[in-house]
Amino acid sequence: MADFDLVIRGGTVVTASDTVVCDVGVKDGVIVALGSSLAKGAREIDATGKLVLPGGIDSHVHVDQLSSSGAYTADTFLSGTRSAMCGGTTGIIPFAAQYKGQSLRQTVEDYHAKADGQAMTDYAFHLIISDPTESVIGQELPALIKDGYTSFKIYLTYDALKLNDRQFLEVLAAARREGAMVMVHAENHDMIAWLSEKLLEFGHTAPKFHRVAHANIAEGEATNRAIALAELVDQPILMVHVSAKEAIDRIREAKARGVKVFAETCPQYLFLTEDDLDKDGFEGAKCMCSPPPRDKANQEFVWQGLADGTFDVFSSDHAPYRYDSPTGKRVGGADTSFKKVANGVPGLEIRMPMLFSAGVLTGRIDINKFVALCCTNPAKMYGLYPRKGTIAVGADADIAIWDAEKKVTISIDMLHDDMDYTPYEGHEVTGWPIISMVRGTIVWNDGEVLAKPGDGKFLRCDVPATARPRGTSVHGFNPTSGDYIKF
Ligand code: URP
Numbered sequence: 001m002a003d004f005d006l007v008i009r010g011g012t013v014v015t016a017s018d019t020v021v022c023d024v025g026v027k028d029g030v031i032v033a034l035g036s037s038l039a040k041g042a043r044e045i046d047a048t049g050k051l052v053l054p055g056g057i058d059s060h061v062h063v064d065q066l067s068s069s070g071a072y073t074a075d076t077f078l079s080g081t082r083s084a085m086c087g088g089t090t091g092i093i094p095f096a097a098q099y100k101g102q103s104l105r106q107t108v109e110d111y112h113a114k115a116d117g118q119a120m121t122d123y124a125f126h127l128i129i130s131d132p133t134e135s136v137i138g139q140e141l142p143a144l145i146k147d148g149y150t151s152f153k154i155y156l157t158y159d160a161l162k163l164n165d166r167q168f169l170e171v172l173a174a175a176r177r178e179g180a181m182v183m184v185h186a187e188n189h190d191m192i193a194w195l196s197e198k199l200l201e202f203g204h205t206a207p208k209f210h211r212v213a214h215a216n217i218a219e220g221e222a223t224n225r226a227i228a229l230a231e232l233v234d235q236p237i238l239m240v241h242v243s244a245k246e247a248i249d250r251i252r253e254a255k256a257r258g259v260k261v262f263a264e265t266c267p268q269y270l271f272l273t274e275d276d277l278d279k280d281g282f283e284g285a286k287c288m289c290s291p292p293p294r295d296k297a298n299q300e301f302v303w304q305g306l307a308d309g310t311f312d313v314f315s316s317d318h319a320p321y322r323y324d325s326p327t328g329k330r331v332g333g334a335d336t337s338f339k340k341v342a343n344g345v346p347g348l349e350i351r352m353p354m355l356f357s358a359g360v361l362t363g364r365i366d367i368n369k370f371v372a373l374c375c376t377n378p379a380k381m382y383g384l385y386p387r388k389g390t391i392a393v394g395a396d397a398d399i400a401i402w403d404a405e406k407k408v409t410i411s412i413d414m415l416h417d418d419m420d421y422t423p424y425e426g427h428e429v430t431g432w433p434i435i436s437m438v439r440g441t442i443v444w445n446d447g448e449v450l451a452k453p454g455d456g457k458f459l460r461c462d463v464p465a466t467a468r469p470r471g472t473s474v475h476g477f478n479p480t481s482g483d484y485i486k487f
């Protein structure tokens with residue numbers, strides 16, 4: 001009788017802090033031993049010369065979701081999780097998106113119905129709060145947090161989603177009271193609306209004008225404001241899909257002052273630029289997302305932010321709208337103005353290989369930081385750690401075995417999502433996961449998908465330690481207890 005269900009033997013095991021050649025013993029889906037010369041497993045994998053990494057957690061994903069533009073994601077929970085695991089990601093956190101007038105509880109139930117029996121990897125949910133009514137803030141949110149939905153996203157732009165500063169303050173105060181992480185889409189709505197209107201008046205309708213309308217300064221202003229509001233309430237926040245120097249500088253300054261502001265960036269801000277929006281005809285729409293890809297100099301600022309710790313999380317913001325579809329990019333019409341194009345790009349499957357190739361193999365970031373950004377920190381930010389996001393005794397055996405020398409040319413034909421294009425067509429990368437496993441079960445093996453729909457399980461999130469307030473606010477008033485301390 002074997003001691004383990006599975007032993008991964010002789011690989012280089014990498015966590016956010018260590019790199020060690022050792023064996024990994026798995027029993028009942030959990031890592032139970034790390035060491036050399038482990039006893040026999042019922043199944044054995046020889047990982048000599050390979051990297052053994054935690055499975056990635058992609059904490060910013062849109063699947064089976066209606067966008068505020070009326071477009072619908074091409075990916076379901078089935079195709080989205082399939083694509084994830086083929087790129088080394090074994091857990092995703094998509095959104096349950098509330099629209100105005102909808103109950104948050106009903107929204108969550110609707111998304112569960114979409115995911116049930118479909119997902120191939122494990123998944124949790126963030127909530128999108130677009131209608132913070134008294135009952136949402138006072139009853140629904142506290143109950144949902146207790147049920148394991150401990151993070152929510154708010155928007156400072158998009159007509160259908162945006163909160164004003166007062167509403168944002170109420171959400172921050174509720175998060176502080178109940179214990180939750182608040183994710184912020186920070187762009188100044190009126191700046192974008194005003195610029196868009198002027199651009200259209202002058203006939204500037206092409207996709208490249210999306211970049212002009214979503215100016216860097218609009219991201220910088222909203223980021224500054226979000227940090228100020230969060231500081232006022234003393235509530236940690238996480239700035240999502242950060243793209244511009246103007247925002248990165250504000251985050252870096254706030255972190256240096258000890259403010260609990262965390263930050264995420266995405267592949268599109270490292271590997272696409274505004275030039276990709278300026279392609280013939282409507283082609284630029286393939287690379288349209290918000291905030292938009294910026295210039296080469298901003299790409300460099302994003303790389304610096306990854307290297308110096310300004311960014312905590314690297315997510316895909318996978319927002320898969322098909323190019324040639326009236327429910328995708330063309331939701332506003334065939335060759336419509338930039339204002340009516342569905343915003344978002346796909347990236348679930350390429351997220352980790354592209355960062356590994358362009359970040360780790362070039363020496364911009366080390367492999368432990370790569371694991372921190374793609375696996376461990378997302379789990380920590382959203383209350384899934386140490387169950388997920390690391391290789392440690394007691395953690396779920398969510399593991400990806402990487403061939404660091406495998407050369408891959410990215411193309412839509414080799415990806416496993418349900419899209420009709422990838423913005424990274426023709427990009428060459430080195431390094432790709434050859435095996436992915438979820439709770440000890442191999443789901444992706446040497447080019448073959450082995451998981452079945454429904455193998456993935458829903459994950460309740462704990463209140464993340466990262467979401468704990470500092471305890472002292474900038475004004476001495478504790479909005480949770482009512483206490484006032486005069487400094
Ligand atoms: O353009 C983007 N990022 N679309 C997805 C929705 C969002 O704001 O994250």
Ligand code: ZN
Nearest residue numbers: 185240241290
């Ligand atoms: Zn967003």
Ligand code: ZN
Nearest residue numbers: 060062317319
């Ligand atoms: Zn998004």
